Amino acid sequence: MGSRRRDLRALAAAVAALLLSCSFRGASASSFGDNFEITGAEDHVKTSADGQTWYLYLDNKTGVGFQTKERYLFGWFSMKLKLVGNDSAGVVTAYYMCSDVDAAPQRDELDFEFLGNRTGQPYIIQTNVYHNGVGGREMRHSLWFDPTADFHTYAILWNAKHIV
Incomplete structure (x- = not known):
């Protein structure tokens, strides 16, 4: 983003049932709590026995993020x-990078x-880029695979010259 330096924080907001699996390079003994803090209802996060998969979910009162x-x-x-299957219309699960929240x-x-969908309809990922608080670069991508069938990797490469 030009010559300005930005500190970024990886965030995931789960407002739908969501399964995720992460690994930490060079830190095999790391736990979720060592690397992340929960935002929202802490009782809406469950961890697998090996600590490598976290289950996030919402109910009719609240969701969760980290x-x-x-x-x-x-x-x-x-x-x-791995997104939740079945009818999820009206629900959005987000994975995003953001500069310091205090900079808002x-x-x-x-x-x-x-984006949530009706059963049998294709899943859509909406992407966006904000610079200095201005977005307007929304793009929608229809997925050619079922994101509820298995885990899939979604990644961002961000360096001084490119965002991929």
């Missing part, structure tokens, strides 16, 4: 997600938003 404890200038950020409304942000 964010990294560390901040990053640039990097390769990826997450393995002048924040920079990169979004992956998994």
Whole structure:
């Protein structure tokens, strides 16, 4: 984003049932709590026995999310997600990068938003890029695979010259 330096934090907001699996390079003994903090209802997060899969869900009162404890200038950020199946119309599951929240409304942000759907309809990912608080770069992508059938990796490469 030009010559400005931005500290970024990886965030995932789960407002739908969502399964995710992460691994930490060089930190095999790391736990979820070592690397992330829960935002929202802490009782809406369950962890697998091996600590590598986290189950996030919502009910009719609340959802849940989490964010990294560390901040990053640039990097390769990826997450393995398996979305909930069946009718999820009206629900959005998001995975995004955002500059310091205190910088709002002048924040920079990169979004992956998994839009809910009716059973049998294709799943859509909506992406967006914000610079200095201005978005307007929304794009919708119809998925050619079923994101509820298995884990799939979604990644962002962000460096001083490119966002991929």
